[in-house]
Every structure is written in structure tokens, then in C-alpha cells.
Amino acid sequence: MALIVQKYGGTSVADADRIRVVADHIARTRRSGNDVVVVVSAMGKTTDDLVRLADLVSSTQTPREMDMLLTAGERISMALLCMALADIGVPALSFTGSQAGIITDTDHQRAKIVEIKADRLTEAVRSKTVPVVAGFQGVSTAKNVTTLGRGGSDTTAVALASVLQADVCEIYTDVSGVFTADPRVVPSAKKIPAISFEEMLELASSGGRVLALRSVEFARNFNVPLHVRSSFTWEPGTWVGEEGVAMEQAVVSAVSHESHEVKITITKVPDHPGVAAAIFRAVADQGVNIDMIVQNTSVQGYTDISFTAPRSEMEAALSVTSKAAIGIGAESVSADQDIGRVSLVGAGMKTHPGVTAKVFETLAKLDINIEMISTSAIRISCVVREKDLERAVVALHEAFEL
Numbered sequence: 230m231a232l233i234v235q236k237y238g239g240t241s242v243a244d245a246d247r248i249r250v251v252a253d254h255i256a257r258t259r260r261s262g263n264d265v266v267v268v269v270s271a272m273g274k275t276t277d278d279l280v281r282l283a284d285l286v287s288s289t290q291t292p293r294e295m296d297m298l299l300t301a302g303e304r305i306s307m308a309l310l311c312m313a314l315a316d317i318g319v320p321a322l323s324f325t326g327s328q329a330g331i332i333t334d335t336d337h338q339r340a341k342i343v344e345i346k347a348d349r350l351t352e353a354v355r356s357k358t359v360p361v362v363a364g365f366q367g368v369s370t371a372k373n374v375t376t377l378g379r380g381g382s383d384t385t386a387v388a389l390a391s392v393l394q395a396d397v398c399e400i401y402t403d404v405s406g407v408f409t410a411d412p413r414v415v416p417s418a419k420k421i422p423a424i425s426f427e428e429m430l431e432l433a434s435s436g437g438r439v440l441a442l443r444s445v446e447f448a449r450n451f452n453v454p455l456h457v458r459s460s461f462t463w464e465p466g467t468w469v470g471e472e473g474v475a476m477e478q479a480v481v482s483a484v485s486h487e488s489h490e491v492k493i494t495i496t497k498v499p500d501h502p503g504v505a506a507a508i509f510r511a512v513a514d515q516g517v518n519i520d521m522i523v524q525n526t527s528v529q530g531y532t533d534i535s536f537t538a539p540r541s542e543m544e545a546a547l548s549v550t551s552k553a554a555i556g557i558g559a560e561s562v563s564a565d566q567d568i569g570r571v572s573l574v575g576a577g578m579k580t581h582p583g584v585t586a587k588v589f590e591t592l593a594k595l596d597i598n599i600e601m602i603s604t605s606a607i608r609i610s611c612v613v614r615e616k617d618l619e620r621a622v623v624a625l626h627e628a629f630e631l
């Protein structure tokens with residue numbers, strides 16, 4: 230008998246029919262002799278709707294109240310799913326993040342899990358009741374309700390699978406697995422049967438939102454096997470696990486893209502030791518996540534520095550960078566939102582020279598200008614104009630025969 234954590238995303242529980250279908254699948258999993266712990270997201274676009282509602286009501290959105298608001302979405306779906314389960318004779322109990330013992334730090338809207346006191350869940354499983362846990366939320370060490378950042382229900386599921394020592398964490402979504410590119414942009418993208426944690430980390434951090442980045446970090450750190458699959462077809466999906474577990478090392482596995490970033494540029498920065506440290510210490514202290522950094526060669530003792538950050542953090546990044554710029558005597562700070570990032574990920578890249586050149590040639594053929602470049606051992610990313618992004622994704626997918 231196995232213990233399975235099943236996470237259902239927003240589309241999977243979008244309406245009453247979907248909730249009943251999910252309840253049936255949970256019942257079926259139990260009939261096959263497994264114990265199940267369920268994590269749910271808010272129904273459909275509920276979280277987006279709540280964000281819009283907040284915008285209509287006020288421009289003073291303290292992170293604490295935003296968290297209180299957004300956690301309501303998952304409360305609705307967990308209670309409804311428990312009722313649907315009761316209807317078909319499956320005993321189930323809903324738990325908010327707090328009731329499930331998910332303790333986080335106090336960083337509202339992007340809280341990190343610091344501890345899970347899972348005794349109520351363990352007790353439910355022991356008494357053959359299905360715990361249905363609200364995803365994406367916890368309670369802080371200061372006893373406030375927190376959220377784990379958008380897409381955070383994946384993280385809840387993987388964290389629970391880890392502490393409960395589940396045999397597998399199944400992530401049910403609206404696609405049948407992890408594809409060689411976002412199927413919405415590249416309809417010919419193919420499902421990848423198995424992928425390593427390392428590649429999935431790079432994919433998740435470069436825009437492949439099928440799994441939240443934090444959830445993959447958790448899965449890798451605690452070696453939780455993930456199975457990403459569809460709640461519409463229920464067919465076998467993509468296994469995410471340690472490298473070498475029945476995995477071929479493709480040179481390039483997937484193309485990903487990210488269109489929610491901003492490029493901040495600081496001009497005429499005096500070029501001497503300590504300047505970059507001053508800027509990026511200030512940015513880091515604001516909690517802004519930086520992806521790429523480019524610094525030009527200096528001309529007459531001055532240089533330009535650009536970096537990219539999530540668009541949602543633009544205001545914070547701009548204000549802190551502007552202050553730092555004054556402190557170091559730089560000329561100006563500007564933000565460019567019309568950018569997109571395309572990335573190629575593949576574990577085999579490190580042993581195959583020529584991938585980078587081929588990326589540049591492919592983009593050059595389309596007359597797409599590359600504005601920034603960054604690489605890791607198994608990823609290459611280019612910043613391009615946002616209007617060119619989808620063309621770049623499609624062309625690279627084709628060029629590397631994915």
C-alpha cells in the first residue's frame with residue numbers, strides 16, 4: 230500500500246463538475262489500496278479575481294491583508310471537494326494551511342515554509358480519512374496567515390509529501406505532463422516521459438510554470454519523486470526525479486520562455502571596486518530576485534549595468550536602484566518592460582559544444598536581436614524584445630528538433 234499526495238491545480242477544480250470528477254479519482258485511488266492526501270488550488274481563476282477585486286477597492290494593499298484575501302480561494306475548493314467526497318462515501322476533512330501545521334516565516338506573499346507539524350494529517354490518514362489541504366498557504370511564526378507566492382500549491386504538495394514520506398507526489402494539471410515547450414505557444418511540443426530535478430529546476434526558473442520553482446527545489450532537496458499529469462485524461466505523465474533514473478541525457482530537452490520580467494538599466498556608473506556590491510546589496514535587501522546581470526566595458530571610467538527582475542517587483546527594484554544610483558554617483562536609472570527571455574535547457578549541453586552558437590544563428594536568421602545572455606552548465610537564456618519572444622521559442626524548438 231502506498232501513500233500518495235495528489236495536488237489538483239485551479240483548472241482541475243474549476244467548477245462543480247470538475248470537483249466531482251476529482252472526487253471520483255480520489256475514491257478510485259483509494260479503492261486501489263492507497264492512502265491519499267490531497268492538496269487543492271483555488272477554483273479556476275479565483276486568485277486572479279481576488280487580486281482584481283483588491284485593486285478595485287484600494288491601492289493600499291498591505292501584504293498581510295492580501296494574504297488574508299488570497300487564502301480564501303483555497304478554502305472554497307477544499308470544503309467543496311470534501312463535500313463531493315462525502316457524497317460518494319469517502320470520509321474527508323479539510324484543513325487550512327494553518328490547521329495542517331504548515332509554519333512559515335513572516336515574509337507575506339512569498340513566505341517560506343520553516344516547519345510542518347503534520348500530526349493532524351497523519352492522524353486523519355491513520356483513521357482512513359482523506360485530508361484535503363488548502364494549497365499555497367501557511368501560518369507565520371508571528372501567527373499571521375501567509376501565502377507562498379503564486380503557484381505555491383505545488384510547494385505545499387511537495388513539502389507535505391516530503392514530511393509524510395509519501396511514495397509519490399502527483400501534480401494534476403491541465404496538460405498531460407512537462408512538454409518540450411509550453412504547448413500553448415508550440416502546439417507540436419512533445420511530452421517528456423522523465424526529466425531530472427536539475428533540468429526541471431532550470432525549466433521552472435526560466436518560465437516553465439507547469440511546476441513552481443520552490444516545489445522543485447523541495448523535491449530535489451528531499452528526493453520526492455514527482456509525477457506531473459493531466460486531470461482530464463489521467464494518462465501517465467512526466468516523472469521528475471534523480472538523474473539517471475531511466476533517463477536519456479538529451480543534449481537539449483526543452484525550450485522555455487518568460488514574459489513577466491523587466492530590465493533595469495543604470496547608466497554612467499563610476500567603474501571602481503565596490504560599486505556593483507553597493508547596488509546589488511541594496512536590491513537584495515529589498516528581497517528582489519535578480520536573474521541576469523550585464524555590465525558593459527568601461528569607457529573613460531564609466532560603465533552601464535543592466536539586470537532583469539520579475540515585473541511584479543519592478544517598483545521595489547526601481548526605487549531601491551534609484552537610491553543606490555544616487556549614492557554611487559551614477560547618472561540615471563530606467564526600466565524596460567517590453568522584454569522577454571527565451572531559454573534552452575538540456576543536461577547534455579555541458580558535453581556538447583556548439584549549442585550556444587546554434588541558438589545565436591537561429592535567432593540571427595529571424596533578425597531577432599539578443600540583448601542579454603546568461604548561461605549555466607545546462608541552460609542558455611537570451612533576452613529579446615517581447616514582440617519577438619514567441620517566434621524565438623518556435624524557431625528554437627524546431628532548430629533543435631524537439
Ligand code: ADP
Nearest residue numbers: 238239240402406407408410411413437438439
Ligand atoms: P495549475 O493551475 O494546474 O497549477 P498552471 O497553469 O500553473 O496549472 O501550469 C500549467 C500550465 O503550464 C500549462 O497549461 C502550460 O500552458 C504551462 N506550461 C509552460 N511551460 C510548460 C511546459 N514546458 N510543459 C507543460 N506545460 C507548460
Ligand code: ASP
Nearest residue numbers: 270276365379380381382
Ligand atoms: N491559487 C494560487 C495561485 O493561483 C496558488 C496555486 O494555484 O498554486 O497562484
Ligand code: MG
Nearest residue numbers: 238380438439
Ligand atoms: Mg501551477
